[in-house]
Amino acid sequence: MNLLEIRELSVEFPAGEGSVKAVSRVSFDIREGETFGIIGESGSGKSVVGLALLRLLPANARVSGNICFAGKELFFLKPSELRKIRGKRISLMPQNPAGALNPALKNGLQIGEVFERRGIEKKEGMKKALGLMKKLFLQDPEKLCGLYPNQLSGGMRQRLIAAMSLSFEPELLIADEPTKGLDPEARAGAVELFTKIKNEYGKTMLLITHDLDLAHEVCDRIAVMYAGEIVELDEASKILHSPGHPYTKGLIRAHPRNGLVPLSGQSPSRIKLPEGCFFHERCRHAAVECSRRHPEIQNHKGGRIRCHLQFLQ
């Protein structure tokens, strides 16, 4: 059963005479209860996909395609219906835990606010949130509620945000780069946190990250994005242990544990995309075919891959 179906999602931002193609024709499904990861380098369009899901893109973005959440077309919803879905059924854990809490309000007030808005008895909601905070390794949550966000550490803030986004038992939790800017210890805590969320709440999650370790620990399936496209989509262990696409291979080789081999070159200009495969300029296996024809994504060994080589060989 698919909770979320994304079909041919494209997002463009007008820039000068042309337009920046941030996401082009991305399609994937998220099954109920699974943790789906999107990985890729900075600027590959990962976050834009996450924002598009909640219709949070700036007004000048040109979006096409369909997003179907639990049988509802998200792009055709009225703002009032959209507000009912945001937070309650789909919730987003923002990219930067330091900026996601209002510095002028005490933590308790910010947590309570989530319930206030839903017309749920505040005391009952707070009790639940406090329980959640305890479960997410936050000690002494009552005391935390009386403090301001700047008095918490980065990891604590992240857990607080996690507790806030989980307190409504959303059907889908989107976590946008949850380990960005955390030190190794806090990062390990985040991995632990997401494993716990996954195991104890069985939530459907969309994890947007460039942290391969986190993706490996937590995700069931992974999509790899490059230059706004999905280049590979498969089970997490298969992607990370026996990647098929040259870009995925390069991404994994660039990991410090695997030798820190950088991918040569830069990702292409998104205003004027190269002909053929977007990756061929940096690909060490590139053939003549690769610079002529843009590969379509195709089924391959149980997963999906966008590469000519898999079929030429």
Add this chain to the structure above:
Amino acid sequence: MDNVFADRFRREGFLPQLGEYGGEFAKRVFQRKDMLFALAALVLFAGVALFAPLLSPYDPNAIDLKNKNLGPSEGHLLGTDYLGRDLLSRILIGARISLSIAFGVVLISLLVGIAAGCAAGYYGGLVDECISRVIDIFLSFPGVIFALTIMGVLGSGIFNLMLALSVVQWARYARLMRGQVLSLKKQEFVLSAVTSGAGDFHIIRRHIVPNAIAPLLVLATIDLGHVILSIATLSFLGIGLPADVPEWGAMLSAGKEFMRTAPHQTIFPGLAITFVVVIFSILGDGIRDILDPHHEGGEMY
């Protein structure tokens, strides 16, 4: 570094304990002797203004032509004006009028400015264009001349004066608020409020205004002084308040005829205006230093 006053007040429970945000603010205020002094003077002024009818030795409008243009003496501490009215009584009652008009004007322009600035900054697009152009129009007139025109149309009176000065002032608040909202609405906590399904009004009230208000409060504090000056200016030009209302600017204006023979008639009201304006300037500067995280205030003197 704390100081003796703050310590004593905290022990006696006048000040909130440290650790809370408000306590921190109060502590910083007490660290700065200039602000402490200005605050004490303001409290004194406000007290005088509040109890002016009890404190003033004479009826401020009682005309006594036999004793006109007297210098300071035991009977009349600050002397009398050209109609023999007691200057001290008039200055005391005048404090009440000046302060209440100033607070009224600043409150009205603050509220209107916040509303307009929020709407312009938050909704952007056509709303922003319209409100911003209106703000530009209001800012392009020289303040006093604009207020004079409005007063000329409406006629004199306390309420009309407040209205005229508010019309002149609100645009500055709106512009400042708009800038604040523009930078705040891109912040992640606003985004996360949107993702959790909050409505526009809720976001503005809960997340944007509390974070944007600090510079506006600084402007408002400094503006209190400016408004008192503007009231005095308008009264000096003879268009502010009716003649029987004792007001500092009107007193200056009346006294200037007798500058050579009885200079105290201009000196004392002038001093009163200066005092109040300086007090609000010091407070405004101090609040700005304290609220501005980039500038460590406190050790200026």
